[in-house]
Amino acid sequence: MLPDSSSMLDAIIIGSGAAGLSAALWCDDLKLRHLVLERRADVGGQLHWIHNPVANHLGTIDAANGRAVLDIFAAQLARRDVSIRTNTEVTRIDALKHTVRLAGGEEMAARNIILASGLRRRTLGIPGEAEFRGRGVSASGTRDRNALAGRTVCVIGGGDAAVENALLLAEVCPQVWLVHRGAGLRARPEFVERLADNERITPRLTTRVTRIFGTSSVEGVELQRDDAYDAEPERLPVDAVLVRIGYEPNTELLRAQVDLDDAGYVRVTHEHETSVRGVFAVGDIANPIAPTISGAVGAGATAAKVIEARHRNR
Numbered sequence: 531m532l533p534d535s536s537s538m539l540d541a542i543i544i545g546s547g548a549a550g551l552s553a554a555l556w557c558d559d560l561k562l563r564h565l566v567l568e569r570r571a572d573v574g575g576q577l578h579w580i581h582n583p584v585a586n587h588l589g590t591i592d593a594a595n596g597r598a599v600l601d602i603f604a605a606q607l608a609r610r611d612v613s614i615r616t617n618t619e620v621t622r623i624d625a626l627k628h629t630v631r632l633a634g635g636e637e638m639a640a641r642n643i644i645l646a647s648g649l650r651r652r653t654l655g656i657p658g659e660a661e662f663r664g665r666g667v668s669a670s671g672t673r674d675r676n677a678l679a680g681r682t683v684c685v686i687g688g689g690d691a692a693v694e695n696a697l698l699l700a701e702v703c704p705q706v707w708l709v710h711r712g713a714g715l716r717a718r719p720e721f722v723e724r725l726a727d728n729e730r731i732t733p734r735l736t737t738r739v740t741r742i743f744g745t746s747s748v749e750g751v752e753l754q755r756d757d758a759y760d761a762e763p764e765r766l767p768v769d770a771v772l773v774r775i776g777y778e779p780n781t782e783l784l785r786a787q788v789d790l791d792d793a794g795y796v797r798v799t800h801e802h803e804t805s806v807r808g809v810f811a812v813g814d815i816a817n818p819i820a821p822t823i824s825g826a827v828g829a830g831a832t833a834a835k836v837i838e839a840r841h842r843n844r
């Protein structure tokens with residue numbers, strides 16, 4: 531149910547991943563008037579991206595993937611009076627005034643703002659990347675494994691996610707190129723060892739992909755070696771491209787308003803409050819080192835409890 535719009539909300543929660551949903555559950559528990567704003571059509575955030583079993587969050591022992599964790603969360607929330615508006619993007623935040631503006635122009639105010647906007651996959655920003663998304667440019671080797679079977683694939687990146695995806699795709703693809711701009715891979719040693727034994731994977735280090743080309747779908751990539759800038763780009767024919775170069779926080783709405791670290795993550799107190807009183811940041815946006823479902827759920831709970839404690843003592 532959505533809250534009655536006539537009186538001031540105690541908290542606007544931006545984002546409905548694990549952190550935002552936990553904050554909403556606790557707001558309901560503590561009788562705080564709240565509203566979750568989610569830009570996507572469905573709640574859950576990154577939980578939709580986890581395709582492996584999640585056995586490391588207490589209470590999800592049999593969860594086959596992130597979607598199964600979300601089903602557990604959703605079943606619990608369905609019994610509560612949490613207020614969530616999906617398809618609702620926040621486009622501006624005034625941290626000092628505790629107001630937000632939505633796409634479409636509507637403005638809202640609350641006593642507190644809980645920012646739980648999570649991470650997004652980092653993109654290369656090269657020609658062809660956005661154009662061929664879903665037409666050969668993929669975000670997940672696990673999800674698209676069957677569709678990519680038998681194809682030649684270029685995986686971009688040098689960390690755990692890139693190397694793990696290359697290994698996974700090599701089980702079904704005859705040729706996998708692993709292109710990384712660094713001189714060495716950053717992935718964990720056991721992945722790198724397995725890579726060395728895999729004849730289907732060819733690493734191309736110190737090399738950048740500068741363009742993805744094709745007509746109706748991906749037909750290849752252009753490569754530029756970092757130590758040969760003057761050379762003509764090499765055209766490598768591939769059927770698909772997987773970009774796995776890490777994540778970045780969705781914090782641009784807070785830039786120049788609250789303290790952020792150099793990578794754009796929000797700096798918070800142990801109460802998960804930002805440098806502006808009444809503006810909280812929970813989950814991955816404030817957790818660059820150890821992002822987990824448990825951490826996100828805990829931070830959402832803490833922010834709601836701090837707000838309630840202040841409310842009670844007013």
Ligand SMILES: Cc1cc2nc3c(=O)[nH]c(=O)nc-3n(C[C@H](O)[C@H](O)[C@H](O)COP(=O)(O)OP(=O)(O)OC[C@H]3O[C@@H](n4cnc5c(N)ncnc54)[C@H](O)[C@@H]3O)c2cc1C
Pocket residue numbers: 544545546547548549550567568569570573574575576577579580581583584585586587618619620621646647648649650780812813814815821822823824826
């Ligand atoms: C592949 C993968 C595997 C993982 N495996 C595990 C694991 O095994 N165990 C574990 O504990 N953790 C795991 N994690 C990490 C875990 O999923 C995250 O730490 C957690 O889900 C983060 O939740 P969050 O609420 O902080 O952010 P998110 O889940 O990113 O949610 C943020 C939400 O905010 C919304 N949003 C953003 N901007 C706006 C805006 N302007 N207006 C409105 N809405 C907005 C987004 O649409 C999104 O729904 C994994 C992550 C990945 C990617």
